[in-house]
Amino acid sequence: MSVARAGIVLCGGRSSRMGRAKAWLPWFDGRTLIEHVVERIRPAVDEVLVVTSVALDLPALDARVVRDREPERGPLAGLRDGLAATSAAHAFVTATDAPFLTTEYVDGMLSRRAACAPVEEGHVQVLSAVYPGEGAAVAERLLEEGRGRPRDLLEALDYEALDANDPALASAPWKGFNTPDAYLDAVRGEDPDARCRIEFLGRAALASKSPNLEVPVGTLGDVLAQAARACDLDLDLVEGEQVARGHLVSLGGRDLVRDLSLPVGPDERISVLDAQAGG
C-alpha cells in the first residue's frame, strides 16, 4: 500500500551514558518513552516505523518494527533501513529521546514536502528532520563512500535549513537527553512532583514496616535511601556505589541492576529482590 507520510523512530543506540535502554525509560502515565513518541507522531502520518537492533525488544506499538541491519554503523544506517522499508514520499525522522515532540510539529514539518531540518546555533537537528523516500538509495551510496553522518544525507538531498528561532519551532521539540541527570531534569521539568513506586520483596519485605511506597523520582541510590528511611527498613541495601550483594533491583520489571547511579522514572515500579534466585 502506497503512503504519503511516514514517521521513523530510530532507537538502536546503546544508551551507554544513560545505562538503560532509552526506549524503555518511563515517561508518565505508565507509558515508556517509545510508546509516548510513537503516540505523538502517529496522528500526523500514515504509518510509523521503529528502527531497532535485534538486541532490543519493544513493547506493543502502533508501528512497524524494522530491524537495523548494521547497528554498528550508526544512525545513517538505521535511517537508510527505515526509509527503505516505507513507500512514503516523505518521512519525519526522530530519535527515541524526544518526549517534547508534538503532533503539530511533525505535521508542520511534513507539510513542507521536502527535505528539511531545524538548525540551532549551527547544529543541524538531523534527528528531527524530514527526509524524502528516495533518501534510502542516497544513504546507501554515502555509506559505501564511508560518509556515515545523517547530515551528509541531508546535504546530499539539498535540504532546507529551518531557523530554530522561528516562533513555530520555539519549543525545540528535538530536545533529548543522554545522561541520567538530564533525563531526570526533563522529568522534573514536566512534573516537579513526579514519583515512582518501590516494592520490597523477599527478605526486604520481612524487614520493612511498609513494603510498598511511593517516593520522588531520582537515581536508584536516591530512591532506595528515601524508601529505606520512610519505612524504617531493618536491612542494609547499599554497599558503596552498588546495591548490597544479597539484593538486586528490578527497574520496571525488565532491567535487573545494582548500579545506584541509574535513573528511576515517573510511575516506574522498582522491586527490591533477593539476589539468590532459584532453587
Next chain:
Amino acid sequence: MSGIHGRYLRIDLSRGTSEHVAIPESVSRRLLGGVGLGTWLLLRESTPGFDPLSAEAPLVFAFSPLVGTGLTTSAKFAVVAKSPLTGFVCDALASSHFAIAGKRMGIDAIVVKGACETPSEWVRGVLRPTASWGRSAAETTSVLGGEGRVAAIGVAGEQLVRFATISADGRHAGRGGLGAVMGAKRLKAIVVAGELETPIADRTALEARADRLRARAAGPETAKYRELGTVGNLLAFDRVGALPTRNFQTSHFEGAEKLAAERWRGERAHRRAACAHCTIGCEQRYASRPGGAADVRIEYESQFALGPLVGVADPDAVLASSARCDALGLDTISAGATLAFSMECGERGWLEGAPAFGDDLLPWLDRIATRDGLGDRLAEGSLRLAREIGDEAVGIAPQVKGLEMPGYEPRALQTMALGLAVSSRGADHNRSSAYEADFSEEVDRMHGDARSVAAAVAAEERAAILDSLVLCKFVRGAMGDLFEESAAILSDLTGEAWSADGVETVAKRIVDLRRLGNEREGWQPADDSLPKRFLEEPIPGGPAVGARLPAERLRDLIRSYYLERGYDESGRISSDRRTAFESELGLDLTGPASGGADDA
C-alpha cells in the same frame, strides 16, 4: 583412598540375591560419588537401548565421599536410572538419613536389578512381601522405620506413572519418574542400616573445615533460603516477568500476590525445618489453612507448578495439591505442567474432558496416580500426550526431552533457556542452574549471547561437582571458589592431593559422561531444543512483554555451547574421546542408532 568403601551392593530382585561388587578406585577419583558414580553404575550395569521399565533396568542409589563426614548439607544421595519419561540418563537427589545409613552398610551405592514377582520390600538384606502396597511413602516409612532408614514409592510409582518419585524422610528424588522404575520392579521400599564409619584421612582438618563452612553457611549468602526458602521466588519472578503462567502462555500471574510467601507469613502458621546434617534449614512449612498447624512443606517449584502454571490463585488449594503430590508420590513439576498442558489443550478443543485453568487439582492428581480415565493418559507426561493429539500440541507441551519444564520462563531468562535446552536430564533447573546468571548483571537476560554460553557452561560444571560430592546447591554461595574448596575438602577426606583444576576436570567429565550415556540411548541433535512456543511467540504481556527468543538465536547459543564443550557442530562427542572414556572408565558407550524419548 579414604572417604569411600570401594564397593557397591548389587541386589537381584528376580533371584532374591545380593552381592558386593568392587568399584575401581580410578572410577571414584574420576567421577566421585552421587550423580557421577551413579551414571557410571547405570551405564555399566545395562545394555544399550534397554527399556527403563523392564526387569533388566538398573536402579541406582549412589552415596558419595562426603556422606557421613558431618559437612553441612552432605547427607544426600542420588537415584540414577534411565528415565521412563525421557528415555535418557536421569538422576534425582534427595537429602536424608537414608544416605548416612546406606553408606554405613560399608558400600558406596546400591544397584537394584531384576523384578519381584509380587509386591515386595527389601529390608537390610531380606527381600519379603510387602503389606504397604497401596500406601503412601510416608505410611510405608512409618511401618518400616523401626528397621532402618527407608526409601519408598507411593501409589504413583506402583502404577508406573512416568513422573513418580522416590521418597526418603519426606524428601523426594523427584524428577524423571524414577519411582516408576522402582514400581516396575514391584519394589515398594528399601530399608538400610549399618554401623560402619566412613574412613577419613585427616579427620581433624576436615572437621575444622566443616566448622568454617558451617559458620559461613549461617551467613548472608544463605539468608534468603533460611528466612523465606525458595517460595520467596514467586513474587520476585512475577515482578520480572519470569513466572510461567497458564502453561507458559504468559509470564505474569494476576494471583501472584495471594500466593506470595511474604504474605503468607502474616496469614498462617509457619515453621522452618532442615534436612539431615543441614545447618541452612531452607525447608518451609505452612498451615494448609489459616488457623491450622504448619503442616505442609512447600517449595517454589511446587508452588509455581500447582499455582500460576495451572491458573490457581488460592493458597489453600496450592498447599493441598502439594501435600497430595507428596502423598501420592508425584513429581509436582511434571504433575502441574502436564495438567496445565491438558488445560490449554482443552481450551483449544483438542482434548475432551480436560480440566480447566483454575480447577481443583486434587481429583485430577488422584486420577493420575491411579491411572483412572483421562488420568491414565496424563500419567504418561505431556510429551506423550501431545504426540497423541498432534504436532501443534507438541509445540505447546512444556517439556524438553520429555521432562516437564521448571518455573523459569525461558524467553525472559535466556541463559536458563540454553541450560534447559542442552541439559542431559531434560528441562532441568538443578543440573544447570544457569538462571543464576540471568538474575545478575552478568548477562542480558532478554538477549542470550556469548556471556550466556560461558555462564551456562560454568553453572553446569558447578552443579556436576555439587551433585557428586554431594553438597546442597544452597551452600554454593557460602563457598569461595567452589573447585578450590572442594579440592581442599577432598584432600582432607581422601588423603590424596586434589587440585582445583582436578576437580574442574571431574566436573567436565561428568557432564560429558551423561551426554555419552544419552548418545548411547539414542540422543539426537533435535533433542537439544525448546518447544516451538518459546521460539515463535513473544511474551504477550506483563513486565517482560515483547521478550522473544528467536529460533536462530537459540541455535547460535547451542552451537556456541557445543564449541565451548569441545563437541562437534551437531553436539556429538568425537569417537576418539568416546573411546578414551570407554577405556578410562571400563564402559561400552556405543549404542543403537535410535532411542530416546521416542522409544521410551
